[in-house]
Each structure stands twice: as C-alpha cells, then as structure tokens.
Amino acid sequence: MGQHIAKKISKRKAKKLTRAFFGRPTLKVARDLIGKVLADTRTGEKKSAVGRFLRIVEVEAYIGEDDPACHASVGPTERNRVMYGSAGFAYVYLIYGMYHCLNFVTERKGYPAAVLIRAGEPLERGIQESGGALLSRTDGPGRLCRALGITRSENGLDLTGDSIYVQDCGLEPRKIATGPRIGIRVGKEKNWRFFDPDSKFLSKARDSN
DSSP: OOTTGGGGOOTTTOEEOOHHHHTSOHHHHHHHHTTOEEEEOOOGGGOOTTOSEEEEEEEEEEESTTOTTSGGGGOOOSTTGGGGSOSSBEEEEEETTTEEEEEEEOSSTTSOEEEEEEEEEEOSTTSBOTTSOBSSOOBSHHHHHHHHTOOGGGTTOBTTSSSEEEEEOSOOOSOOEEEOOSSOSSOTTOOOEEEOTTOSOOSSOOOOO
C-alpha cells in the first residue's frame, strides 16, 4: 500500500459500514474488518496526526462474559457499559493509566463483545518523513489512539455517524492470518487475532496460522 492511495479512493466506491455489519458474530466482524478503512473527519484539537484514512491491518476479538480476557468477564460495570449496548459504537478504555484503546462493539444488544483495533496503515500524503519514518506511529492500539487523538471522550461514539466511521474501499488483503491475542494473561489459547501478514504496520510478531 502506498502513502498516496487515499487519492485513489473513489467516493462512489467507498461504502460506509452500517450497524448491521457490526451486529454480526464477533469473529466474522473481526475478520471482515481487515482491509477496511477507518475514516476520521474531526478537526481542531482532535484532528488526526496521521491523516484522515487508516487501513485496518490488525484486530482482536473479545467475546462475552465467558471469555476470561474480555472486560465483560466480571459482568456489567460502569467501565464496560458500552459493550452491553448496541453494535456499532466505540468502546474506549484506558490501560496502565496512559494508553487508550479503541474497540468496536459487536453482536446483539445485551451481549457484551467487541473488536480491538490493534494497528492501522496510514493512507495519506504527509504522514511520512523523507526517510520513510512515521511522524506518528499506528502499530499498536495505544499508538493508534494517540495518533488519532482518541481518548475516553470518544467512548460511546456512534461509528455509523459522520465523525469517526469505517468504510469498505475495496482494499482487501491478499491473505488474512490468525494468531493468539497479545498482552493478555488468560485466554491465550484462542486464535482471535486477525491481521494482514503483508502489512509493515503490525503491532508485534507475525506468529500466525
């Protein structure tokens, strides 16, 4: 993917994902998000440091109260309340007191599940220095949120609105790989991480199946 590819994205070809897309089984949503484009139209202080478009290249699924790695494993709380709501909303939380993580709520209302956006590939001019180094890195959930200026204030944001949303721009990967989720202590046996193995923007090692 080239850094100027955003210019090739036709408005007629780009199709915003609907709530029905997010309301499906989480593993299907997670896999189908690889190659989709996260669009950010905010301005001012919340303007993205990496441009308007990020191609999603790595995600993880977290499903229900029976998933020990899911925030809902403890049952409903004020922190995870958004996960129990309707699909197609942003669930943003803070970890280690410093890193925000962006998740997309999935499944039916009342069933807590979400997809963590682990990494994205910037698609616009101006995101790289002459040597190719990223001005703002997006290879990791905390870095991605920092680059986009996403904080807890975006928790509960409607992803089918006009602020931050997801588009299908026909940028499907050649292959989608799977592997264990990263940075968790329990539920490591589940291969619920999906990623584009050809991307240079992945958050960690490409151990895959």
